[in-house]
Amino acid sequence: MTLSTTIEQELGYLALAVVQAGAYISTSECGLGRYLEMYKERRGELLEAYGDQIQKIDEYKWTVYTTWAISFEQLTPQATTFLKICAFLHHDGISEAIFQKAASNLTTYVPRFPATEQDSDARRVARDFLNWFRTTEGLWDMQKFLKMIIEIRSYSLIDFDKENQLYSVHPLVHAWTLTMVSNVALTHTCTQIILSLSCDWEFKLEDYMFRRTLLPHVDSVLRGGTATVLDVADRLQLVYVDSGRWQEAEKLQIMVMEAMKHVFGEEHPDTLMCMDNLASTYQNRGRRKEAEVLQVLVMETRKRVLGEEHPDTLTGIANLVSTYLTRGRWKEAEVLQVLVMETMKRVLGEEHPHTLMGMANLASTYRIQGRRKEAEVLQVLVMETMKRVLGEEHPHTLTGMANLASTYQKQGRWKEAEVLQVLVVERRKCVLGEEHPHTLASIHNLEYLHQNRNQGNL
Numbered sequence: 001m002t003l004s005t006t007i008e009q010e011l012g013y014l015a016l017a018v019v020q021a022g023a024y025i026s027t028s029e030c031g032l033g034r035y036l037e038m039y040k041e042r043r044g045e046l047l048e049a050y051g052d053q054i055q056k057i058d059e060y061k062w063t064v065y066t067t068w069a070i071s072f073e074q075l076t077p078q079a080t081t082f083l084k085i086c087a088f089l090h091h092d093g094i095s096e097a098i099f100q101k102a103a104s105n106l107t108t109y110v111p112r113f114p115a116t117e118q119d120s121d122a123r124r125v126a127r128d129f130l131n132w133f134r135t136t137e138g139l140w141d142m143q144k145f146l147k148m149i150i151e152i153r154s155y156s157l158i159d160f161d162k163e164n165q166l167y168s169v170h171p172l173v174h175a176w177t178l179t180m181v182s183n184v185a186l187t188h189t190c191t192q193i194i195l196s197l198s199c200d201w202e203f204k205l206e207d208y209m210f211r212r213t214l215l216p217h218v219d220s221v222l223r224g225g226t227a228t229v230l231d232v233a234d235r236l237q238l239v240y241v242d243s244g245r246w247q248e249a250e251k252l253q254i255m256v257m258e259a260m261k262h263v264f265g266e267e268h269p270d271t272l273m274c275m276d277n278l279a280s281t282y283q284n285r286g287r288r289k290e291a292e293v294l295q296v297l298v299m300e301t302r303k304r305v306l307g308e309e310h311p312d313t314l315t316g317i318a319n320l321v322s323t324y325l326t327r328g329r330w331k332e333a334e335v336l337q338v339l340v341m342e343t344m345k346r347v348l349g350e351e352h353p354h355t356l357m358g359m360a361n362l363a364s365t366y367r368i369q370g371r372r373k374e375a376e377v378l379q380v381l382v383m384e385t386m387k388r389v390l391g392e393e394h395p396h397t398l399t400g401m402a403n404l405a406s407t408y409q410k411q412g413r414w415k416e417a418e419v420l421q422v423l424v425v426e427r428r429k430c431v432l433g434e435e436h437p438h439t440l441a442s443i444h445n446l447e448y449l450h451q452n453r454n455q456g457n458l
Helices: 003-028 032-049 051-056 059-072 077-086 096-105 117-131 142-154 171-179 184-197 205-222 230-242 246-264 269-284 288-305 311-326 330-347 353-368 372-389 395-410 414-431 437-454
Strands: 159-161 166-168
Touching: 059 171, 077 117, 077 142, 077 171, 077 184, 096 117, 096 142, 096 184, 096 205, 117 184, 142 159, 184 205, 184 230, 205 230, 205 414, 230 246, 230 269, 246 269, 269 288, 269 311, 288 311, 311 330, 311 353, 330 353, 353 372, 353 395, 372 395, 395 414, 395 437, 414 437
Parallel strands: none
Antiparallel strands: 159 166
16 A cells, blocks of 8 residues: 555545534534534543554544544434444445335235244344334335435435435445444344345346346345345345356355255245256356256156146246257257247247247257247247337347347348347346346357458358
C-alpha cells in the first residue's frame, strides 16, 4: 500500500466521521458543544470495552466508530434491526423488493423441514420484523419502510442510488454493525430466512432478473455456500442455478436431497424433484455419467409412483434425453424426444414451456444428425412461439435463438447466424450476466463464427 493510498483512506475515514457527526447534530439539534461531550463519553466507553483491540484499529477508524455508535443508539428498534440484517447481506445493492417479497410470501410460507430451537427463534424474529411493514390487510406498507429508511439516512448511515432504486451501507459501517449484533447466529439465520423468502420458485423473466440481483447477497449470507436452515438451502440453490454457479448449487442440492430422503422417503415427489435438480447440475458440470444414473432412477421411480404421463415424469424424461445428447446417444434421444413431445402436447398443451423445450431438444437432435432442414423448421416454430408466450428476453427464448443460429451456421447462412448470435450475446449479458456460462458460450460461438467466416469456411 502506497503512502498516498494510506492518506486517502485516512481522509476518507475522517470525512465519514465528519458527515455522520454533522448528520447527528442536524437531526438531534443538540449543538456542537453537547455533541463533543457525548463523543468524549462514548469514546471512553468504547475504548474500555474494546481495549484489547486498540492496537489493531487505527485512530481514524476509532473516530468513525465513535461517531457511528452515537448515531446508532438513537435509531428505532426497526431501524437497528434492519441495519443488523443488512450487515449479513452484501453492503451494496440492497433493495426494498427483497423485504417486500419476503413479507408477501409470509402468508404462504410453510417450512418443509423440522426446525431446531434456533431455527424457530430466527423464524420468529424474521416474521416479527417483516410483519411490522404489513398493513392490517396483509399488504406491504411502503410508507413504513420509507419512513425507516429516511430515519437511517438522516444519520448518514445508508446511501441511496436513486437511478437504480438501491440502498448501500458504507463498508466501514457495514463491518462495524456486526460488532453491535448481540446474537450473531440468530441474526445470521434470520437474514438467511428473509433472503430465501424473497426468492420465488417462478420462472418468468422478471423472476430470473430479480434472482440475479440476489446473488451477491446469497454469497454473503451463505458464507461460501453453507446454509444453516434446510428450507433456506432449498430455495436459495435456485439463485446459484440461475447464475450458472453449479458447484455452489450442487453443495446445497445434495444437502437438501439427503434431508428429503430422511424426512419424506426416497420415492416422495419432492425428493425425486431434488434428485432431478441435482442430476441437471451434474450434467451442467460435465459429469454426464452421474447425471444419467440419477436421471434413469428418477424416471423409473416416477413412472411407477406418479404414472407415465405425469408432468414431472415427462420433465424427467426430457432431462434424461439432454444427457443422452451430450453423450452422443442420438438415436435413443430421438425416440424418447418424439414420445415426450407428443405426450406433452396432449397433456400440457402445445404452447406449454415444457412442451416447447421438448421440441427444441428434438430439433437439436435433428441438427446433430445432419437433418438441418427439419431442425430449422422446428426451431423457427419454437423460437417464435417462445417469443410470444415467454417474451423475447426469456432465457428459454434466448436458448431457442442460439440453437437456430447454430443451424444457420451449419447451413452456411453466416449472415443470418451472426444477426441472431449478436442478439443472443447482448440479451444474455443483460439477463444472465456477463460471466454466466451460457453468456460465455454464446460469446465463444460468435467468435467462432467470425473466425470461420474470415477464413472462408462459411
